[in-house]
Amino acid sequence: MKKIDRSSKVRTGFHQAKWDEPVIFELTQPGERGILVNKADAKVAASVQGTKVLPEFLRRKVAPVLPEISQPRVLRHYARLAQETLGADVNIEIGQGTCTIKYSPKVNDQLANLPQLREMHPLQDESTCQGIMEIMYKTNQYMCEISGMDRFSFQPSGGSQGILAMASLVYSHFKARGEERQRNEIITTIYSHPSDAAAPHVKGFKIIYLQPDKDGYPDYEAFKAAVGEHTAAFFVANPEDTGVYNKNVLKFTKLVHEKGGLCAYDQANANGLLGVTRARDAGFDMCFFNLHKTFSTPHGCGGPACGAIGCAQFLEKFLPAPLLQFDGKKYYYDFQTTNNTSAIGKIREFNGVAPVILKAYAWIRSLGPNGLYQVAKTAVLNNNYMFKKLMELHCVDAPYIPGKQRIEQCRYTLETLYRETGVGTADIQRRMMDFGMHYWTSHHPYYVPEPMTLEPTETPSKEDIDEYIETLKYVFDEAYQNPKLFKDAPYRSVCHQLDESNMDDPEQWAVTWRCYLKKFH
Amino acid sequence: MSVKGFKSHPYIPNSVPEVEQEMLREIGLHSIEELHEEVPDEIVLKENMNLPEAFGSEYELRRHVESLLKKDESCADNLNFLGAGCYQHYVPAICDEINGKGEFLTAYGGESYNDFGRFQALFEFESMVAELVDMEVVNVPTMDYAQAAASAIRMGCRVANRTAVLVPEAMDREKLAVIRNYCTPDLLIVEVAADAGTGCMDLADLKVKLNENVGVVYFENPAYLGMFEMNAREIADAAHQAGAQCVVGVDPISLGVIAAPRAYGADIVCGDVQPLGIHMNYGGGQCGFMATMDDPKYVLEFPSRLFGICRTKEPGEYAFADVAYDRTSFGHLRDKAKEYVGTQTALWGITAGVYLATMGPKGMQEVGETIMQNAQYAAERLAALKNVSLRFDAPVFEEFVLDFNKAGKTVTEINQALLERHIFGGKDLSRDFADLGQCAMYCVTEVHTKEDIDTLVSALNEIL
Numbered sequence: 014m015k016k017i018d019r020s021s022k023v024r025t026g027f028h029q030a031k032w033d034e035p036v037i038f039e040l041t042q043p044g045e046r047g048i049l050v051n052k053a054d055a056k057v058a059a060s061v062q063g064t065k066v067l068p069e070f071l072r073r074k075v076a077p078v079l080p081e082i083s084q085p086r087v088l089r090h091y092a093r094l095a096q097e098t099l100g101a102d103v104n105i106e107i108g109q110g111t112c113t114i115k116y117s118p119k120v121n122d123q124l125a126n127l128p129q130l131r132e133m134h135p136l137q138d139e140s141t142c143q144g145i146m147e148i149m150y151k152t153n154q155y156m157c158e159i160s161g162m163d164r165f166s167f168q169p170s171g172g173s174q175g176i177l178a179m180a181s182l183v184y185s186h187f188k189a190r191g192e193e194r195q196r197n198e199i200i201t202t203i204y205s206h207p208s209d210a211a212a213p214h215v216k217g218f219k220i221i222y223l224q225p226d227k228d229g230y231p232d233y234e235a236f237k238a239a240v241g242e243h244t245a246a247f248f249v250a251n252p253e254d255t256g257v258y259n260k261n262v263l264k265f266t267k268l269v270h271e272k273g274g275l276c277a278y279d280q281a282n283a284n285g286l287l288g289v290t291r292a293r294d295a296g297f298d299m300c301f302f303n304l305h306k307t308f309s310t311p312h313g314c315g316g317p318a319c320g321a322i323g324c325a326q327f328l329e330k331f332l333p334a335p336l337l338q339f340d341g342k343k344y345y346y347d348f349q350t351t352n353n354t355s356a357i358g359k360i361r362e363f364n365g366v367a368p369v370i371l372k373a374y375a376w377i378r379s380l381g382p383n384g385l386y387q388v389a390k391t392a393v394l395n396n397n398y399m400f401k402k403l404m405e406l407h408c409v410d411a412p413y414i415p416g417k418q419r420i421e422q423c424r425y426t427l428e429t430l431y432r433e434t435g436v437g438t439a440d441i442q443r444r445m446m447d448f449g450m451h452y453w454t455s456h457h458p459y460y461v462p463e464p465m466t467l468e469p470t471e472t473p474s475k476e477d478i479d480e481y482i483e484t485l486k487y488v489f490d491e492a493y494q495n496p497k498l499f500k501d502a503p504y505r506s507v508c509h510q511l512d513e514s515n516m517d518d519p520e521q522w523a524v525t526w527r528c529y530l531k532k533f534h
Numbered sequence: 535m536s537v538k539g540f541k542s543h544p545y546i547p548n549s550v551p552e553v554e555q556e557m558l559r560e561i562g563l564h565s566i567e568e569l570h571e572e573v574p575d576e577i578v579l580k581e582n583m584n585l586p587e588a589f590g591s592e593y594e595l596r597r598h599v600e601s602l603l604k605k606d607e608s609c610a611d612n613l614n615f616l617g618a619g620c621y622q623h624y625v626p627a628i629c630d631e632i633n634g635k636g637e638f639l640t641a642y643g644g645e646s647y648n649d650f651g652r653f654q655a656l657f658e659f660e661s662m663v664a665e666l667v668d669m670e671v672v673n674v675p676t677m678d679y680a681q682a683a684a685s686a687i688r689m690g691c692r693v694a695n696r697t698a699v700l701v702p703e704a705m706d707r708e709k710l711a712v713i714r715n716y717c718t719p720d721l722l723i724v725e726v727a728a729d730a731g732t733g734c735m736d737l738a739d740l741k742v743k744l745n746e747n748v749g750v751v752y753f754e755n756p757a758y759l760g761m762f763e764m765n766a767r768e769i770a771d772a773a774h775q776a777g778a779q780c781v782v783g784v785d786p787i788s789l790g791v792i793a794a795p796r797a798y799g800a801d802i803v804c805g806d807v808q809p810l811g812i813h814m815n816y817g818g819g820q821c822g823f824m825a826t827m828d829d830p831k832y833v834l835e836f837p838s839r840l841f842g843i844c845r846t847k848e849p850g851e852y853a854f855a856d857v858a859y860d861r862t863s864f865g866h867l868r869d870k871a872k873e874y875v876g877t878q879t880a881l882w883g884i885t886a887g888v889y890l891a892t893m894g895p896k897g898m899q900e901v902g903e904t905i906m907q908n909a910q911y912a913a914e915r916l917a918a919l920k921n922v923s924l925r926f927d928a929p930v931f932e933e934f935v936l937d938f939n940k941a942g943k944t945v946t947e948i949n950q951a952l953l954e955r956h957i958f959g960g961k962d963l964s965r966d967f968a969d970l971g972q973c974a975m976y977c978v979t980e981v982h983t984k985e986d987i988d989t990l991v992s993a994l995n996e997i998l
Contacts, residue, residue, distance in 0.1 A: 029648075046896060071792055087888065092635070094654050097651035098649050128611075130608075133608050138949065138958070171877035211873070213869075214874075257572070312641065313880055315877050316877045316880050316882075362620075362678045362712065386583075387549050418571050457865055507647065508853040514845075516859070526664075527665065
């Protein structure tokens with residue numbers, strides 16, 4: 014046997030698992046069963062009427078057309094679908110910028126699966142829940158220390174619901190003053206997450222967008238003109254998705270306060286700031302953290318998650334009920350805020366996604382203050398290392414603050430590549446999958462032309478980052494040498510290039526298998 | 535200044551000092567302190583955060599968290615009769631197996647090329663829930679029942695182009711609080727009285743409150759307090775006659791035996807799939823859905839992602855992608871989109887799909903029958919106890935309200951005495967529904983054996 018050739022880091026031999034697995038309804042074999050269901054005791058069944066108590070109109074006449082499949086075949090089906098999914102466990106997660114996909118420690122998953130959490134009902138007597146309540150209470154304290162806020166609620170179950178909760182806090186604050194009609198504007202920026210505009214709009218706010226100035230900061234002159242007696246709040250991320258930290262942030266928050274508004278911090282991009290700087294110190298009245306991003310809990314294909322919302326003390330009375338308290342001996346739920354007619358009331362049923370909170374707790378305890386600081390420093394180091402290497406490439410550029418540091422991610426532009434080869438960011442995205450790599454462009458609309466948003470976090474090793482860079486270079490070289498190659502990419506994924514022309518057409522879209530059968534069979 | 539940083543941490547490969555130095559050198563720096571030069575000094579934290587030091591090993595962390603959780607008493611070691619929106623059902627092992635698959639657990643927002651399996655599994659979730667509720671379009675799941683109801687109400691009001699909403703007075707107060715917050719300030723939420731005898735919606739009060747401003751009439755089947763809404767058809771008819779949309783919430787595990795709401799007039803159906811193969815997780819297992827027919831009038835009002843079947847450039851091949859993506863706030867529209875979308879509860883949705891595929895039509899029918907038989911047996915035996923009665927007389931699915939007003943003890947006292955016998959008694963309704971006095975809502979499902987129910991009956995007999 015010859016010496017194994019490791020001269021290239023690029024995985025040219027990669028192919029994603031491809032099973033040609035049918036849609037689950039196609040696996041039906043009438044009569045097959047996936048599980049036997051326990052029946053009522055014979056004496057119980059004999060003594061009651063069961064479904065016979067139902068009035069005619071409430072009886073199901075035709076059984077739901079669910080698949081009939083044996084258990085091993087159900088398992089194999091989903092095991093194959095899992096293999097056709099590129100989770101963070103199996104790839105170098107750099108390409109889903111803004112999503113902070115880092116290592117989710119397995120020990121935390123195992124702890125969250127213990128029956129003392131999994132088999133807990135949320136309305137159990139408080140005396141039987143002291144363990145999980147302690148974990149939630151202490152996680153709240155840790156979040157306060159990390160952000161400088163005074164109190165957190167874990168009810169919001171995703172970042173966008175966290176933004177909704179912040180908008181609701183703003184509404185409550187002005188409602189309590191009888192000013193909710195007057196204070197009806199929220200200012201945000203085009204580089205903040207779309208939910209920073211969309212969620213406050215659900216709460217009835219008019220949204221005002223700021224454009225960036227030449228440094229990529231929110232334009233201060235435009236901001237000055239926008240802030241006034243109608244301003245309810247300023248919703249912003251810092252750094253924004255460009256990775257540019259707004260140095261003048263205190264000037265912004267100060268002006269909003271002078272004009273009677275509030276400042277809300279979208280901390281989806283907090284990973285590069287842990288132990289370095291805090292929301293409250295930058296003048297914010299409230300913030301949220303994505304526990305499924307910054308605090309390592311797995312993303313679960315898009316939740317379950319937690320957008321923990323924190324606020325300064327003067328807003329505590331409006332937080333969703335109940336608040337978790339400790340009297341020195343025991344943890345208990347405090348429903349005081351339900352008596353406040355201006356308060357939010359509830360954002361979610363019960364008290365948030367407990368397993369996610371537990372995993373975040375365990376992660377913080379596995380790192381401590383020095384470890385969290387190291388997370389931020391390494392995430393920023395990794396990003397600036399990658400930034401330097403990529404900016405050396407002729408076809409890559411990044412708008413704003415040339416020569417200066419970014420925080421934890423960067424939105425690059427491939428405008429040059431596109432101009433010179435006709436290969437754009439969407440083409441690169443598809444082609445990167447041929448090497449087993451995620452790659453993300455940007456939220457819509459694209460304010461940076463041909464955007465490429467990369468976030469290495471603290472998780473990848475230098476080797477991993479170098480592999481990602483080498484793969485990008487390889488693909489860029491392909492673009493110059495053989496741009497036609499990109500027309501039909503990807504070639505080594507589960508499926509070929511999508512033809513999405515039917516997805517906006519009511520005659521052709523099919524959101525379910527029964528719609529598909531109706532339209533195409 | 536204390537030592538900052540944690541070298542060679544197992545979760546941070548580049549915290550190895552030599553590697554760190556090499557990378558710093560590459561970018562022209564000497565120490566990690568020189569990073570973050572863009573953060574103004576006046577807001578840089580000078581000291582370490584006041585947090586507990588890291589555990590010295592994974593083993594110590596595990597022991598610590600286990601010791602905290604040992605303070606909890608779970609429903610695995612006690613006999614639980616709590617429901618009220620979060621339900622103890624049997625979770626087939628295969629659900630946990632798939633739910634724990636690392637590829638699903640750690641995927642997020644990839645494209646169809648990266649996450650084909652995620653797209654297909656969620657398309658199948660939508661498809662199987664559609665069969666269960668007899669609708670044609672179901673969303674990639676949202677947070678919980680409350681959020682699903684709140685969005686369904688907003689959707690219905692947009693379809694009707696009206697701004698008032700009628701909801702049952704006897705609904706979950708937590709859910710109502712979520713709906714009120716989500717619909718304020720632009721929608722007006724009005725409660726419709728309940729019939730004192732049945733607990734169902736009072737039709738006379740409904741008719742008084744229905745007018746040309748009402749965009750949605752919302753009710754649930756089974757209702758929050760456990761009983762079936764016996765006037766479901768009349769409510770839906772009255773709503774339609776007034777030009778309003780009819781939104782119905784369901785417990786999906788009932789639908790193997792109970793008619794899907796479309797049969798009696800629902801325009802939009804919503805609910806929570808936590809009962810379908812998802813552990814209670816202290817309330818963290820909730821996972822909401824909405825469903826409509828395949829009419830663009832409804833489909834284009836969903837705020838959620840809708841994964842649909844999609845062609846590829848290869849003839850005969852199919853994949854999955856977003857249907858009508860620009861509706862969502864992920865598209866170009868931002869604040870002009872339908873409400874907002876973001877990270878919700880996808881993995882629970884995949885898990886519920888595994889449950890439905892495993893149960894099949896027969897399993898869903900059987901579980902519904904078992905639940906109803908067990909619940910009826912429990913209700914009848916408990917109501918036969920001295921000074922205890924059933925508060926409402928309409929038939930129930932798995933929950934029923936026991937009236938202890940004549941028992942001479944409060945529900946708090948009764949539940950405390952039950953707890954001493956390792957039984958979690960029903961939800962005390964005295965805070966949410968003061969008019970009911972000392973009533974408690976008990977939940978009995980397929981996990982309860984005859985012996986479990988008899989244990990509860992004899993415990994209550996002793997206590998009272």
